[in-house]
Amino acid sequence: MIKKIWNKLFNKAEEPQPGNYIVAQLNDKLMPIDRGEVYEDPLDEFLKQKWYGEISGGGTLLSKSNEIEYCDVEIKLREKDISRQAIAEIINKLEELGAPKGSKLIIEDTGEKIEFGKLEGLALYLDGVNLSDEVYKNSNPEALILDIKKLTNIESDIVRYWHGNTESGMYFYGESFNGMKDAIANLINSNPECENARVVQIA
Numbered sequence: 001m002i003k004k005i006w007n008k009l010f011n012k013a014e015e016p017q018p019g020n021y022i023v024a025q026l027n028d029k030l031m032p033i034d035r036g037e038v039y040e041d042p043l044d045e046f047l048k049q050k051w052y053g054e055i056s057g058g059g060t061l062l063s064k065s066n067e068i069e070y071c072d073v074e075i076k077l078r079e080k081d082i083s084r085q086a087i088a089e090i091i092n093k094l095e096e097l098g099a100p101k102g103s104k105l106i107i108e109d110t111g112e113k114i115e116f117g118k119l120e121g122l123a124l125y126l127d128g129v130n131l132s133d134e135v136y137k138n139s140n141p142e143a144l145i146l147d148i149k150k151l152t153n154i155e156s157d158i159v160r161y162w163h164g165n166t167e168s169g170m171y172f173y174g175e176s177f178n179g180m181k182d183a184i185a186n187l188i189n190s191n192p193e194c195e196n197a198r199v200v201q202i203a
Contacts, residue, residue, distance in 0.1 A: 020077040020109060021056065022087070024094055027102035027117060027203050029068040029160050029171045032060055038158060039073050039097055046093050052086045053077040067162045067169060070103075082107060091116045098156075100173050100203035120177040121203030124148070124170045124188075127196035128163075135192045144193055145170055151187060152180045167198075177201045 030038060035058060044055040057074040075090070077083075091105055095118045103117035126141075145159055152174055160171035174180050181199055188194045 019056075020053075020080055020082070022075050022077065022082075022090075023106040023108060024073040024075065024090075024099075025104040025106060026071050026073065026094070027100045027121070028071055028098075028173070029121075029123075029162070029169075029202070030060070030071050030158070031068075031160075032058070032071075034158050034160075035060065035071045035073070039071075039094065039099075042097055043073065043075075043090075043093060047075065047090070050086070050089065051078060052083075052090065065164050067164065082109075087114070098173060102203050117203065119173040119175065119203060120180075121201065122152075122172045122174070122177050122180045123198075123200045123202045124172070124184075124194070125167045125198040125200065126170070126193060128165070128167045131192070131195055135195070139193050141168070141170070141193075144191065147187060148172060148184050151183045171202065173203065177203075 024039070026035075026039065028035075028038075040055050040058055047053050047055065053076050055073060056076040058072055060071045061069045063069050077086070079086075087105065087107075091114065094103070095116060098119055099117045100119045100121050101117040103115070105114040105116060106112070107114075141161070145161070148170070149155075149172070152172060154172055154174060162169040162171075172180060188197055188199065
């Protein structure tokens, strides 16, 4: 199952070695380097401290439009038998690191899928073709992202984004989709860059 997924990733995991594996399928639109910073590095440290195992790979699945759908973190467990306590603690750690709703922990040996995640996600898709030339000339996506983070009380320095052929996406994760949507409503209605914008719940 994992090999089939890995073939579609734009940074492929190394060929798995014999062992007991679980995969955290994270409903998070993160670039590979950011995935390492947000999830892989702190989780690997946690796994080794608890003597549960180690990170053995990771990847990012893209849609046909090259938008990130989700990212994976593969974990090699030390013990042959699956420890439910270890699974629960790994899930708790991932949620502590910011795993959104809609994430899944997949036990590779049995195919069991355990849903987890606490944060909700908001995507803002900006019109990339129908606005005036002046708006595009004066656009400042970085400033827009910072304004949205300020309004939604998001403190993370990680920037989640995507540039498509006809629109661009910005992604934000917080405690409440509706809360974030309400917090940015005035900005969306008043900022010329946000004309024709779509707000979509992604977690």
